[in-house]
Amino acid sequence: MKISNMAWRNLWRRKRRTYITVLSIGFGVLLSVTFTGMAYDSYTKMIDTSAVMGLGHVTIEPRGYNDSPSLEKRLSDAAGIREQLLEINGVDSALERIMGQAMFASAGKSIGGAFIAVDPDMESVESNLFIRSIVEGGLFSGQNSQGALVGTRVAKKLNIDIGKKLIYTTTDANGEIISEIARVSGIFKTGVSEVDGSMIILPIDRVRSSLGYEAEDATLVSVVVRDQRRSDEMRDIIMSKLRNPAWEALTWRETQADLASIITLDKSGNIIIQVLIGLLIAAGILNTLLMSVMERTREFGVMMAVGMSPFTLFRLVIIESIWYAILGLCLGVLITIPWYAFMYLHGIDFTGMVGSDYSASGVLIDPVMKIRLYRESAAWILTALFTLTILSGIYPAWRAGRVPPVESLKEI
Amino acid sequence: MEDHAIVRLEDASKYYRQGQMEVHAVDGLSFDIHKGDFTALCGPSGSGKTTVLNLIGGLDVPTSGKVFLEGRDIGLLSRSKISAIRRDRIGFVFQAYNLIPVMTAYENAAFVLSLQGVSDRECRDRVTAILKEVGLEGLENRRPDEMSGGQQQRVAIARAIVTRPAIVLADEPTANVDSANADSLLGLMERLNRESGVTFLFSTHDQRVMDRARRIIRLHDGRIESDEVFN
Numbered sequence A: 001m002k003i004s005n006m007a008w009r010n011l012w013r014r015k016r017r018t019y020i021t022v023l024s025i026g027f028g029v030l031l032s033v034t035f036t037g038m039a040y041d042s043y044t045k046m047i048d049t050s051a052v053m054g055l056g057h058v059t060i061e062p063r064g065y066n067d068s069p070s071l072e073k074r075l076s077d078a079a080g081i082r083e084q085l086l087e088i089n090g091v092d093s094a095l096e097r098i099m100g101q102a103m104f105a106s107a108g109k110s111i112g113g114a115f116i117a118v119d120p121d122m123e124s125v126e127s128n129l130f131i132r133s134i135v136e137g138g139l140f141s142g143q144n145s146q147g148a149l150v151g152t153r154v155a156k157k158l159n160i161d162i163g164k165k166l167i168y169t170t171t172d173a174n175g176e177i178i179s180e181i182a183r184v185s186g187i188f189k190t191g192v193s194e195v196d197g198s199m200i201i202l203p204i205d206r207v208r209s210s211l212g213y214e215a216e217d218a219t220l221v222s223v224v225v226r227d228q229r230r231s232d233e234m235r236d237i238i239m240s241k242l243r244n245p246a247w248e249a250l251t252w253r254e255t256q257a258d259l260a261s262i263i264t265l266d267k268s269g270n271i272i273i274q275v276l277i278g279l280l281i282a283a284g285i286l287n288t289l290l291m292s293v294m295e296r297t298r299e300f301g302v303m304m305a306v307g308m309s310p311f312t313l314f315r316l317v318i319i320e321s322i323w324y325a326i327l328g329l330c331l332g333v334l335i336t337i338p339w340y341a342f343m344y345l346h347g348i349d350f351t352g353m354v355g356s357d358y359s360a361s362g363v364l365i366d367p368v369m370k371i372r373l374y375r376e377s378a379a380w381i382l383t384a385l386f387t388l389t390i391l392s393g394i395y396p397a398w399r400a401g402r403v404p405p406v407e408s409l410k411e412i
Numbered sequence B: 001m002e003d004h005a006i007v008r009l010e011d012a013s014k015y016y017r018q019g020q021m022e023v024h025a026v027d028g029l030s031f032d033i034h035k036g037d038f039t040a041l042c043g044p045s046g047s048g049k050t051t052v053l054n055l056i057g058g059l060d061v062p063t064s065g066k067v068f069l070e071g072r073d074i075g076l077l078s079r080s081k082i083s084a085i086r087r088d089r090i091g092f093v094f095q096a097y098n099l100i101p102v103m104t105a106y107e108n109a110a111f112v113l114s115l116q117g118v119s120d121r122e123c124r125d126r127v128t129a130i131l132k133e134v135g136l137e138g139l140e141n142r143r144p145d146e147m148s149g150g151q152q153q154r155v156a157i158a159r160a161i162v163t164r165p166a167i168v169l170a171d172e173p174t175a176n177v178d179s180a181n182a183d184s185l186l187g188l189m190e191r192l193n194r195e196s197g198v199t200f201l202f203s204t205h206d207q208r209v210m211d212r213a214r215r216i217i218r219l220h221d222g223r224i225e226s227d228e229v230f231n
């Protein structure tokens, strides 16, 4: 009889114990997938949301701009860059933008804030969160219009409404102070109060002329890529394509260091959770196998007495643990698939508990908890749990082969 | 090699240390077992029967003296070598719980053959024949818990002889079965000895079992009290 066959039968000597062990591995898969999937879903959402708030997944900007931003620094051939970038496979959008700090004033009040100047003909709901979040009015049209899209709280603080005027004051390309009038065409609400209280969107050509920029000048080109996980790779492709030492391409990790560190921190937390899940499962399997080995001391003694080598006995117990792993992972996949499908498609809506305006570090967080698992993570979880199960079998297996037959034969 | 005994003990002793005391489980034993012997090892409980069988089977090592199996001093062999000798040259039958519970009668009887790497085909022929010989035809697919104690011992005997070992060591093989079964097990062993020339060394303290042996070695406190051959 094959040793794998014998191991399989041994598994079913204590059915309930086997069910419990297999179930615990199965639930381990489910838990592991849920925690990892939740984390990755939220990272992806945070990264993708922040990407459409101005800078993109990858930003092409003047070298040094990231460390000390200023309106004096600019790209000279932004349209050309954009065209080149759009040829790259994996780039969803590439948009020229001017970004800077400004003072906003209405008849009675003034506040400090920031602006992003965009080309209304190029922008879309997909590439621009502010357009996506319009609650009143609309985006200005015509590149040189005087329109402005303002955050709800900006509108409230300045006490202005659709059609009303506001004045923005900033420094131009030469460091001189300039002022310009705009008229509110729409109001947006992202849900992130710092953003809604400080941001306005302006037409790029208008801003170019007020700042004294050339027609092709822009602060940066913001690139949204199809898969945020490929940001680094895309940055390298872009760098090799552009080859202009005055420019640099940076990923969201560099341009939004806050977000990057939040995610890194959260990932470490997730690793701790995964390790704990792993330890819990390992302890269960270790216990099961050790008990089953102890119960069979005499049986193992007989086997060794009639000529089975301790190593074969070791293999027997290891194969038993492999069976546990196979059964546990199959069960895990079986129960995880429907759960994953539900959580991926519908998720659980926590709006009632957290409200719809829930943000962290300037990025909106979706109150609907979903899970999303990348193929690598799934493979990683399964491999890790499989390895862990077998590792847990090593000690019991070693114990099985170590007892001298003459001692074990005395046990009945 | 011709004149070598299958088993030879030369002044073999086994001492166990129990706290301050030293137990002389086997104390300077010397005897030979020859091919075709049908020998009973007798003596009261604690006289050293199991220890002798364990020494011969290489399950235990003597404290002093020598144990030869087919002319080889097993004290000089490595553990894996001894393990292979047990597999290929010795058949074991224990008092009880001989069988692997998850395997059928057939699989138990075939267990050692499969460890030896005998082909499935040859294995099938030999095991089927042996099971028939020990009177278990038709019970091949029973698990140990579906068989009587006597039937289980027959499977153990089948497993022990199917490999055609030099000697079968049986430690109180009839102790856990009723007297009718003990009788028929002994009958089986006798027949195997007579017809197939299987060498048996078995321990017992049952007078009726002793009566059927052709040679009786009596032990007392680890020493030979008497060694008689009958004809």
Ligand SMILES: Nc1ncnc2c1ncn2[C@@H]1O[C@H](COP(=O)(O)OP(=O)(O)OP(=O)(O)O)[C@@H](O)[C@H]1O
Pocket: B016, B017, B018, B023, B024, B025, B026, B043, B044, B045, B046, B047, B048, B049, B050, B051, B052, B205
């Ligand atoms: N591992 C051990 N440690 C200490 N003493 C032992 C050990 N094994 C056996 N003994 C002692 O050695 C002596 C001989 O034991 P053994 O088991 O060989 O006797 P036995 O004749 O088989 O007895 P029984 O008829 O009860 O099976 C006994 O006194 C026993 O207590």
Ligand SMILES: [Mg+2]
Pocket: B049, B050, B051, B171
């Ligand atoms: Mg004994």
